[in-house]
Amino acid sequence: MKTALALGVLTVAVAAMTHRVAAQTPAPAPAWAVPGEEVVDPYAVSDANAGATPLADRAVFEAFHGKAGIDRIIDDLVDRSFTDPRTKDIFVAFDRVRIKRTLSEQVCHVLGGGCAYTGRDMAAAHKDMGLVGSDMNALVENLQLAMDREGVPFGAQNRLLAKLAPMKREMSTR
Amino acid sequence: MRIFHSLALAVASVLALAGSARAADLRPQSKLLLTGGVSNVEGAGGGGLASWATTTGYGAAQGVGANLHATGAKLDDYELRSWGAAAGLFDRVEVSYARQAFDTGKTGALLGIGKGFTFHQDIWGAKAVLVGDAIYDQDRLLPQIAVGVQHKNNDRDGLVAALGARSDKGTDYYLAATELLLAQSLLINGTVRSTAANQFGLLGFGGPNGGRSTQVEGSVAWLASKRLAFGAEYRSKPDNLAFARENDAVDVFAAYALNKNLSVTAAYVDLGDIATFKNQRGLYLSLQAGF
Ligand code: HEM
Numbered sequence: 481m482k483t484a485l486a487l488g489v490l491t492v493a494v495a496a497m498t499h500r501v502a503a504q505t506p507a508p509a510p511a512w513a514v515p516g517e518e519v520v521d522p523y524a525v526s527d528a529n530a531g532a533t534p535l536a537d538r539a540v541f542e543a544f545h546g547k548a549g550i551d552r553i554i555d556d557l558v559d560r561s562f563t564d565p566r567t568k569d570i571f572v573a574f575d576r577v578r579i580k581r582t583l584s585e586q587v588c589h590v591l592g593g594g595c596a597y598t599g600r601d602m603a604a605a606h607k608d609m610g611l612v613g614s615d616m617n618a619l620v621e622n623l624q625l626a627m628d629r630e631g632v633p634f635g636a637q638n639r640l641l642a643k644l645a646p647m648k649r650e651m652s653t654r
Numbered sequence: 655m656r657i658f659h660s661l662a663l664a665v666a667s668v669l670a671l672a673g674s675a676r677a678a679d680l681r682p683q684s685k686l687l688l689t690g691g692v693s694n695v696e697g698a699g700g701g702g703l704a705s706w707a708t709t710t711g712y713g714a715a716q717g718v719g720a721n722l723h724a725t726g727a728k729l730d731d732y733e734l735r736s737w738g739a740a741a742g743l744f745d746r747v748e749v750s751y752a753r754q755a756f757d758t759g760k761t762g763a764l765l766g767i768g769k770g771f772t773f774h775q776d777i778w779g780a781k782a783v784l785v786g787d788a789i790y791d792q793d794r795l796l797p798q799i800a801v802g803v804q805h806k807n808n809d810r811d812g813l814v815a816a817l818g819a820r821s822d823k824g825t826d827y828y829l830a831a832t833e834l835l836l837a838q839s840l841l842i843n844g845t846v847r848s849t850a851a852n853q854f855g856l857l858g859f860g861g862p863n864g865g866r867s868t869q870v871e872g873s874v875a876w877l878a879s880k881r882l883a884f885g886a887e888y889r890s891k892p893d894n895l896a897f898a899r900e901n902d903a904v905d906v907f908a909a910y911a912l913n914k915n916l917s918v919t920a921a922y923v924d925l926g927d928i929a930t931f932k933n934q935r936g937l938y939l940s941l942q943a944g945f
Contacts, residue, residue: 566684613715613745614684616790621686624880634879635839642836646793 518575530597532643541591543636554584556626566618606651684714693723697738697752703889704871707800707832709742721944729936733757750779756856774809797833806855819858845871861894881911901926
């Protein structure tokens with residue numbers, strides 16, 4: 481895991497350096513990317529980008545049915561976000577494959593599941609989207625529906641929401 | 655109860671309003687279920703007895719929300735009814751109106767004012783959020799804080815004066831702090847109120863024992879699910895009149911949101927002694943319809 485991460489950081493760093501000259505040829509995909517994922521502009525990879533410290537108590541991660549449960553929830557959430565009339569126009573221009581992977585990593589990391597988060601920080605990821613409070617509420621509602629579908633108890637759902645809620649300040653105006 | 659009938663009619667017009675708010679791209683119904691509180695006894699967004707720092711309805715920072723409510727409480731010797739309307743604007747401001755009816759029923763005859771004698775009161779309210787975001791500031795201890803005003807006008811001027819009240823009109827000012835502890839699924843509210851109201855104003859304002867004083871309100875609610883909350887509340891009241899003692903009020907409640915258009919609150923309230931009749935307790939039922 482560690483070596484893969486180091487390798488990845490290296491790839492990103494190299495990509496950053498060669499970015500100008502190699503503008504025509506796409507940068508190689510980092511080690512953690514999944515098939516079908518678009519390559520994004522380089523950034524510094526760090527768990528701190530997840531925007532919240534992990535929960536110490538494993539019970540919540542287990543209530544989410546581990547990484548497999550989180551994958552199902554995020555799959556559902558992201559699919560809902562791409563079809564919900566309240567959010568689809570924001571999502572349409574972006575890479576569904578990557579969002580699913582990084583969002584699932586983030587939730588797993590925050591719930592103390594031991595996953596590394598390899599995505600961008602919340603301010604960078606949502607820059608220029610013009611997100612407002614009602615976008616956030618729409619996403620939270622869809623996340624609640626996805627967690628309900630996975631059978632996550634309401635109290636455990638709220639443990640995650642309490643971690644995610646303050647991130648609103650990083651990504652939206654109000 | 656009669657008031658619930660006229661509510662049905664009013665719901666239709668509110669829903670039509672919701673449609674036009676959507677057409678105007680005001681993003682209605684974008685807040686999460688129950689997060690505006692329900693309509694309390696004075697028509698403000700809160701619990702049953704307390705006014706909270708949240709704004710009513712389902713309009714978030716970019717939208718407006720509005721609702722109508724009808725409430726009835728059957729106490730041992732009296733009946734309290736109320737209906738009203740409220741709107742929340744941009745998650746910052748709330749305006750409300752409520753009309754309360756305090757029906758003395760058979761007790762009216764025993765009090766010598768006539769069977770079915772009913773006091774009415776109009777309450778005009780406004781509330782503004784000063785700081786904080788109860789829902790999203792989960793990493794901060796600072797609660798959402800709001801200031802509010804409620805202007806009350808009683809229609810039984812002569813009688814409340816005869817009972818010893820100094821006025822049939824009065825204005826309450828309050829400061830409310832609401833904190834949602836999401837990780838614990840708990841909502842906590844504390845409010846301080848400056849008021850001279852006797853029995854919420856239904857028996858006038860001020861009296862031989864005093865005028866304006868500072869009173870407190872507290873609510874604790876446990877969120878059992880997205881739609882269902884259970885809670886308990888306490889509210890202190892002045893004791894200004896000489897002919898009868900006034901006590902503090904408590905309630906336990908359950909609030910259920912069927913969806914963003916309809917919620918029901920059921921409570922068991924204890925308003926204490928009212929006009930010499932002891933221990934006025936009973937069932938409180940409130941319907942709220944809006945967007
Ligand atoms: C607490 C709430 C939210 C969290 C935790 C969150 C988390 C994330 C994460 C982890 C990523 C991936 C970053 C990366 O791949 O480097 C992402 C990207 C994205 N998010 Fe969010 N997000 C939230 C709210 C929202 C909302 C409200 C919207 C819009 C309605 C939104 C729209 C997007 C879009 C379109 C992307 C793709 C950006 C890109 O690929 O460049 N997010 N979000």
